[in-house]
Amino acid sequence: MRHVNVLDVVDSAKLNRFHYLLVFWCSFIMLFDGYDLVIYGSVLPHLMTEWNLSPSQAGVLGASSMAGMMAGAFTLGTLADHLRRRKIILFCVALFSLAALASGFTTTPTEFTVCRFLTGVGLGGVVPNLVTILKEMSPGTCRNRLINFMLSFFAIGGLLSGLVGIYVIPQLGWQAPFYIAGLSCLALPLLYKTLPESVAFLVQKNRQADVSKLLRTINAQHRPGEPVVYGLEASPTQARPSFKALFGGERAISTLMLWLGFGMCMLMVYGLNTWLPKLMNSGGYPLSSSIGFLVIMNVGALTGTLISGYLADRWGCKLTLVVFFALAAVSISLLGIKPGAASLYALLLLAGGSTVGCLSVIHTFAADLYPAHIRSTGVSLAAAIGRCGAVAGPLLGGFLFSLNLPFEQNFLVFAVPGLIAVIAVLLVAQPRALPLVQQPSEGV
Known part of the structure; x- marks a missing residue:
């Protein structure tokens, strides 16, 4: 019986329906991710006036969604290596859609x-x-x-x-953007019907028949013509997803530096x-x-996200990030x-192109660092730890605003993390290819 590495089949596929x-569904979800997070910057001046918020209180409100993202990445993100990734994605879409919609009906800072x-x-x-899921298929x-296009x-x-902040809020109030977010x-019904399960997850769960069917959809040229056993590129001693595996195989320093980046x-x-x-x-500019x-x-x-994706394919993720x-x-x-x-x-x-371009490429960089069986755990934990920075960003802005620093010093403070990130990325080692893990046949 022949053994087949599913990553080889996916790698050799041609783009198809x-x-x-x-990509369409992943991009659709990412659009609402960006909308739901950035909209706070547009409603912030209105909330500070209507609810009489201090800069520190406004910073806490802004950090609340970032704290939620950290909690979500730690829990729902890492659970996907153990549960169905498709199911986790569907649940997350339902949760952030309904919660964003509910934000428009809040009347107090606590509810918000x-x-x-x-x-x-x-x-x-x-x-x-x-x-x-996009990395694996x-x-x-x-x-x-494709990943950067999605991001x-x-x-x-x-x-x-x-x-929306410029044209809708003045007409319909600060609540309107959250109604749109919902x-x-x-x-969800169409997403439930058409979103596929991750092929790597199916291999890990030894669902060989489902793997075979999905691979024929991903790569129309894949017709094995004989019974095969599908496997993944991973270390046999790390066959189960675990937090410890993120620090194995000389990955300890790289994992820590990735988190810092x-x-x-x-x-x-x-x-x-x-x-x-x-x-x-x-600084004197009109609102x-x-x-x-x-x-x-x-x-x-x-623009920066699209350019960074192109450069990452030519230069590699590491140089692009630096x-x-x-x-x-x-x-x-x-x-x-x-x-x-x-x-x-x-x-x-x-500034927008370089910062968000880095945010796109660093997700791909994380996915490259870890083998398939701990990839979702690795990316999720890196994103979760990174949310400490996301939480700190709004809090830092509120703190700086309350200090009444000279205008230019505020931006100097926000520039320092870029220099720290350059050093962190340089200290991340390039991943090495690992041997194939073979799964027992299911009689495909």
């Missing part, structure tokens, strides 16, 4: 905080699984580009939230998206223009000098 549908936390739990659980020739919809969601739950990246992304309008407003700057930054985020983190540090620090209009727009585009 299966991949397009998978609870809803934002639950929104974050759903988002934190879904994103690592989207990266994992995309052709090798375009895997990074670019975070920026599209952020862009839409900025436009629309994602309408897609995630944290610094998310601190910049979520700190800026939460406080940019308010910081620019405090409408300040929210417009958020839109421009997310236009840059979209370059983009360095660009993030430089561009963010220069925002504080109050440049002319053209230079300001260019710096906003560069």
Whole structure:
């Protein structure tokens, strides 16, 4: 009986309807991820006025969704290596959709905080699984580009939230953006019907018949013509997902540095998206223009994500991350000098493109670091630990705002994480190929 590595079959596949549908659903979910998280930056000035919030209180409200994402990545994200990844994704979509919708009906900061936390739990659980499932079922020739294309919809969601902040909130109030966020739950019936299960998960559960059927959909050329046993690339001594496995095989330093890189990246992304309008407003820019700057930054985020995916396929994830983190540090620090209009727009585009571009590539970098049987656990825990930075970002912005520092110093503080991330990424070792784990036949 012949043994077949499913990763070889997936790698050699050509893009087809299966991949397009998978990318569509992952991108759809990522769009709402970006929208749900960035919208807080647009409603923040209105909430501070209506509920008479101090900068510190506003920072806590902003951090609540990030704390939820950390909890979601720790729990729902890591459970996917033990339970069905498809089921976890569906549950997360339902949770963040309903929680975001409920945010629009809140009347007190406490109610709003609870809803934002639950929104974050759903988002934190879904994103690592989207990266994992797309990583495991995309052709090798375009895997990074597909993942980054999907992750670019975070920026599209952020862009839409900025436009909603400019045009919808003045007409319908700050609650309206959250009603829009709840629309994602309408897609659940179609998502339930068409979203596939992860092929690596099916192999781990020894569902050989399902693996064979799914591989024929992924790669139409795969016709073994004889009984085969499907296996994964993994270490035989680490056949079960575990936290300890993340530090095995000389991965300890790499795992810790990956976590640090995630944290610094998310601190910049979520700190800026939460406080940019308010910081620019405090620097003398009108509120409408300040929210417009958020839109421009997310236009840059979209462009940067697509470019970073292309470069990651050519340069590799590590070099791409080093370059983009360095660009993030430089561009963010220069925002504080109050440049002319053209230079300001260019710096906003560069800051958005470099920070969110890093956020996209670092997910792929994490997926590359770990073998398939602990990939979802590895990506989820890296994202979960990184959420410490996401929580710190809004809190840091509130703290800086309360100090009444000179305008330029606020941006210098937000630039420092970019330099730390450059060092962290350089210390992550490149992953090594591991032998095939073979599963016993199910009589396929």
